Amino acid sequence: MIMAYVAQFFWGWLVASLLLGFAMGWISVVQRGEGVTGAWGRALWALVGILIALSVWDVVPGRFGYWLDLGLIMFGLYLIGCTIGSWARARVVARSMRKV
Amino acid sequence: MRELVRSSNKWWSGAILLAVFWAFAAWTSTEPVEGEIAARSNAAVKDAVLDKKRVTVAGRDVTFAAEAFSSDGRSAALTAVESVPGVRLVNDDTRLVPEAKPFVWSAERDVVRVTLAGSAPLPSVRTKLLEAAKAGLGNVEVADQMGLARGAPPRFDAAALLLIDQIGKLKDGKLTITDDKVSLSGMARELGGREAILAALKDLPEGFSVAANEVKAPPYVFQAYKDPVASTLTLTGNVPDRNAHAALVAAAERKFFGEKVVDNLKESIGAPGSFAAVVVPALGALSRLSTGTLVVADREVKLSGDALYDAAAAQIRAGLGRDFPQNWQYKAEITVKPAAAPVDNTVCQQLFADLLAKARIRFESGKADLSPDSLGLLDRLTETALRCPTANIEIAGHTDADGDASNNQSLSEKRAQAVADYLVRGGLPANRFTAAGYGSSQPIAANDSDEGKAQNRRIDFVVK
16 A cells, blocks of 8 residues: 555656666676675665565654655665566577577 | 576666665655645544644654544544555544543623633534524623533533523523533522523423522512602502502502502512512501602612601501511611691691591401501591690591491490590590490491492591
């Protein structure tokens, strides 16, 4: 219900997050470098986990709570966008490799 | 899949841009979201019966403050706010309206306004009472000092509305409901207002009772003024009802033989008990005065004026309150009229004849007891006798022809003697009077009609 409400209220920002994710996923397949790995990567995922927990249990009050929820939803859509982008780009790359 | 995991390590760099998006989204959306949620929450509790309702929103969290009139109403309102779409948390700042113990409500009237104060059980009841007061009182200002509280007795509003109906009957005063007891104080607008309010309070809803009724009515006033110049007796003020009115005027006409009775009396309820039993003898006392005023206000009788001679003044002072019921007060301010100039015997006889032509001395039927209605006449006869100090007077008793002649003879003698005794009590020497009885031997009219018989039953004064 929360999602439905936020989606209805600010779908523009959510679509923007999704598109940003898609673009990032698209690039990430062919980008050089390792990205964030190892301890940093685990720390970031742990941070996301903690934030989700805070959000689920409604620990953060008032406006900060709203901003947290909004951030997590946008982040979630970003991840979905990334996944779709990466998957699509991987398929495109694989097809062109076969042609070559 | 491994590809996906490997590339996901590189997604973090985009999160920086996402954070910028997020900051913008938070920046622009917070206030509209709060406004929207506040509007929806207020709409959700719009019809709930609550006092001091306040909704404040921070993010998607609602702080809901209100005073509820029952636990059910309180939880229903909370649930309504909780189920508003978009609301994340509800901070419950609601509480129950304080319970008033005892539950007191009052309507007070003073010169300029009616003030409703104390506790009302619900906002709607408060409005209803206020509107009833405004509607019932016309142009009188109505001030609302009522608060809201729980703990009203059942059917409180019906009782309060009934009291509001009564406030119009008060000039000033206060009507109070304390739990299920009603108390009243103040001054009724009109005579009988007290009784009218008491009668209306019989319709109080079940469970309510009148604890104290201290409403006072304006004094119940009756006045009689004997004016010797205009030869009138003016009656003003109040009498209890039509019968009492007629009886009082009839009594006045019997007692005041020389005066015209001017009847300005008004019939109204609220008379003190024994009203007639006090006013009739008091009128008798007034009839003995040359000029005088009788004022009966509630249970106070005041008689003032001039008696015709000293002994009469003393008798009136002593006799006024004798037959009054115990809880009546009375005051006699009796002075004595200056004695009139002496006259010779011829004039004296003429004066007696004039007086006795206007009225006859009356007795109790078949007895020799003087009727109280004749005291005014007897005082005038005494006054006249005092003006002719040298006259010897025969007091002659006569009867009609009914009945046994010897009885009539004896009755006429006794009656003549009773009149002579009255004159002697008035301060005249006994040796100037001869009481003589003639029975029915000297009729002045035919004994064949009631009218004629009445004329024959008489006392004559003969100056010798």
